[in-house]
Amino acid sequence: KIGWILVGASTVAREWMVDAIGQQGDAEVLAVVSRDAARGAAFAAQFGIAASYTDLDAALAHPGADAVYISTTNEWHMSQTLQAARAGKHVLCEKPLALNLEDARRMVDGCAEAGVVLGINHHLRNAATHGKVRELIRAGEIGQPLYCRVLHANNLPQHLRGWRLDAPESGGVTLDMFVHDVDTLRFLLDSEPRHVTACATSGGMTVAGLEEGLMAVIEFDNGTLVQVHDAYNAPHSLSGVEIIGSKGTIFATGVMTQRPVGSISLTRDGGSIDIPVEHENLYVRSVRAFQRAMRGEGQPAATGDDGMRALATALAAQQASRSHQRVTLAG
Ligand code: NDP
Structure with a gap:
């Protein structure tokens, strides 16, 4: 199974993405990361997720972690993407990719250099x-x-x-x-x-x-x-x-x-x-395409380049x- 770490105890994760990952059949959410220990623990308990972390590096070291889904507020997307890429994890990041084009470029280049897939969750x-x-x-x-x-x-x-x-x-x-x-x-x-x-x-x-x-x-x-x-x-x-x-x-x-x-x-x-x-379901399709890209089968539905252009x-x-x-x- 593909092991996912959710970065951000967010509304979009709660309303769409936990379910979208669960529906793949070959994927599992292993942990959630929140800056607030109580919010993370409550989120994990609500969805039957085994672990919650306040520290991203600790979560990235969770056994079996293959991919992260980043749905924190926009100013965190760049640093968390680069941190995950450096740890060798594939990154499905929320939009907007970053706050400026220089940061977006760093994310695209950082993922390419680390050899991990970068996808953007442009659901439409x-x-x-x-x-x-x-x-x-x-x-x-x-x-x-x-x-x-x-x-x-x-x-x-x-x-x-x-x-x-x-x-x-x-x-x-x-x-x-x-x-x-x-x-x-x-x-x-x-x-x-x-x-x-x-x-x-x-x-x-x-x-x-x-x-x-x-x-x-x-x-x-x-x-x-x-x-x-x-x-x-x-x-x-x-x-x-x-x-x-x-x-x-x-x-x-x-x-x-x-x-x-x-x-x-x-x-x-x-x-x-x-x-x-x-x-x-749009989000089920997004995760499916991303997981295929992780396996070397094509591109994510929206690539880092698509995220940059948007x-x-x-x-x-x-x-x-x-x-x-x-x-x-x-x-
Ligand atoms: P939320 O405000 O729900 O979550 C963003 C962050 O806010 C979370 O990571 C969490 O931090 C913190 N947070 C969540 N709930 C609370 C709370 N009750 N009190 C205090 N802090 C809280 O944002 P959205 O889910 O709406 O958006 C997150 C990202 O996803 C954005 O980048 C947005 O643009 C994108 N988005 C994309 C959508 C799509 O369809 N592609 C749809 C909606 C949003 P912590 O992780 O530290 O717990």
């Missing part, structure tokens, strides 16, 4: 819906993609209204949600973001200066113009992705979510049809909204 590219949309685009069903709209504004759940709203290193909605949109768009469009223009709001739910709502336009290398809307303070808003091509339009409704739900319609001359989707675009959007300038990404 694991959704059956997004996979199907990608297939339709690649099969030419809508011709050349021209425009795209991403609706990802929602209501930040009460239990997540902590560090996201007041810690500068959270990066607000830009490093929290927009970063996922960019990864999804790169996956769907098979193209790279080139220029970003953005406006943001803050100071209602977040502290002043930390973005809670973002509207951005991304110009992709293949010419597609993309409009993205993310928000923490938009209850009752719909989620979806619309891709308008030269021959047709795909509308994927309810797909910007952690849950395996949503539907797809394809509209062309002659009318609209519903596209069937076989849903599967981060670079999110930082560009942050810069664009703060400076009111269009920002061009490096090639």
Whole structure:
């Protein structure tokens, strides 16, 4: 069995990842790491995990540990990834990969030098819906993609209204949600973001200066113009992705979510049809791809490079909204 160490007694681990690892059949969570001994012990007890640690090095030395899943707050991702890599453990890290591109580069290089797999838990590219949309685009069903709209504004759940709203290193909605949109768009469009223009709001739910709502336009290398809307303070808003091509339009409704739900319609001359989707838990797929990569079978669903590109675009959007300038990404 693949032995996992959870770094961070976090909500995302609690709600999704303990189960996703458990569902693999050939994997086991051996220990959890928390800065708070009582929180770690309670987390371990809740999920029947044998050990909890407050010290990462001690956890990395746990017998049978092969991989770590890092879901601490963002400012810890870089140092903990490098620590795990140096101990020879494969790393599945949460997004945003890091707080800046220099740190992200160190993580990618550090894992490569240590010969361990680095994967980023950009869950949306694991959704059956997004996979199907990608297939339709690649099969030419809508011709050349021209425009795209991403609706990802929602209501930040009460239990997540902590560090996201007041810690500068959270990066607000830009490093929290927009970063996922960019990864999804790169996956769907098979193209790279080139220029970003953005406006943001803050100071209602977040502290002043930390973005809670973002509207951005991304110009992709293949010419597609993309409009993205993310928000923490938009209850009752719909989620979806619309891709308008030269021959047709795909509308994927309810797909910007952690849950395996949503539907797809394809509209062309002659009318609209519903596209069937076989849903599967996104996080189960993420862990499955990561474990295959550990065995030398392909890449994680999102690689360190994918994490870097999503981060670079999110930082560009942050810069664009703060400076009111269009920002061009490096090639
Ligand atoms: P949480 O706030 O739940 O957990 C982050 C850290 O906060 C934990 O590691 C824990 O520290 C500490 N913590 C947890 N509960 C408490 C508490 N009750 N009181 C005090 N401290 C607490 O964050 P999330 O799970 O929402 O996010 C963690 C990371 O995962 C982030 O990087 C985020 O961007 C990412 N994320 C990714 C998602 C995805 O779908 N890919 C979804 C949600 C988040 P300690 O470990 O020391 O116990």
